[in-house]
Amino acid sequence: MSSESAPAGRPVRIGVQVQPQHAEYAQIRRTVAAAEEAGVDVVFNWDHFFPLYGDADGRHFECWTMLAAWAEATSRVEIGALVTCNSYRNPELLADMARTVDHISARDGQPGRLILGIGSGWFERDYAEYGYDFGTAGGRLDDLAAALPRIESRWASLNPAPTRRVPVLIGGGGERKTLRIVAAHADIWHGFGDPDTIAHKHAVLDRWCAETGRDPGEIERSAGAEGEPGDVGERLHAAGTRLFTFGLNGPDYDLAPVRDWLAWRDEKNA
Known part of the structure; x- marks a missing residue:
């Protein structure tokens, strides 16, 4: 990993993805509050309409209405989707939604805390049951490439701006x-894989660039992480990863494994 793509001054950050499935909303809200209190840097959800694991017809909640609630209920953590599906909303509408959540999350003269996580989409059941055209993986990526300039342009024209x-x-x-x-x-950039895979993707x-x-x-x-920070964390860090997400x-959102990573983060950033 070159020093150019992993600047020495960029701090280690820890994120959690509170998956909005198999739980009552009260459990999700408590978990977000506990993550913020524990010192997590970013809290994500995801943008699907059905569970990805476990009971395929289990409890599940929508992404962006939840992010608006998190924006109001939190005061420090950044928030976002890991990731929004580009196919589900008109780009101009998504830009306006993101701008609004950004403003809701602003506190005490500080700017908003939204991260717009976005991807091309992949979960076919969402498309089939909600009436979206699934198309092809390549076509969905082309749509994402076309949507991002539209989102950026809409942000520039909104009143108030983000x-x-x-x-x-x-x-x-x-x-x-x-x-x-x-x-x-x-x-x-957020990816998944072992440290060698992540290092290869960074080089690509x-x-x-x-x-x-x-x-x-x-x-x-950014990368999904699990295991021990002294092993996986150090190897991902050496590859250039700086945002580690769990x-x-x-329904039993367990923050216990994240606490060791928070201590490791503090050591790396000292």
Whole structure:
């Protein structure tokens, strides 16, 4: 990993994805509050209409109405979807929704705390039951590439504008299309895989940055993490990852494993 794509000054951050499935909303709300109190940096949900694990017809809640509630209920953590499905909302509408949640999350003269996490979509059941055209993976990626400039343009024209330049997180590891889109538009890239896979994806992303004239150091590198911070964490950190995110499944959202990572974060940032 080059020093360009992993700036020495970028701190380690810890995120949790509170998966909005198999739980009452009161359990989700308590988990978000507990994560903020524990010192987590970012709390994500996801943008699906049905559970991804366990009972396929179990309890599940919608993404963006939940983010608006989190914006009001929290005061410090950044919030966002990991990730929004580009197919489910008109880009101009999504930009306005994001701007509104950004304003709701602003506190005491500080700017808003929304991260716009976005991807091309993949869960076919969502499309089939909610009437969206599933199309092809390549077509959905093309739609994402076309939507991002529209979102950016709408932010520039809204009154009031967002409280800050809303960070854009793009999820996905496709090397031919997805990482090219990341190089053009993202502030954060999120991927999954072992440290060697993540390091390889970083190198591909760096090459796309070189082709597009983008400074790779501008893009924070995020990855799903599990296991021990002294092992997996150190290896991902050496590969350039700085945002480490953990999935929490309902109804028994367990923050205990995250606490060791929070202590490791504090040691790395000291």
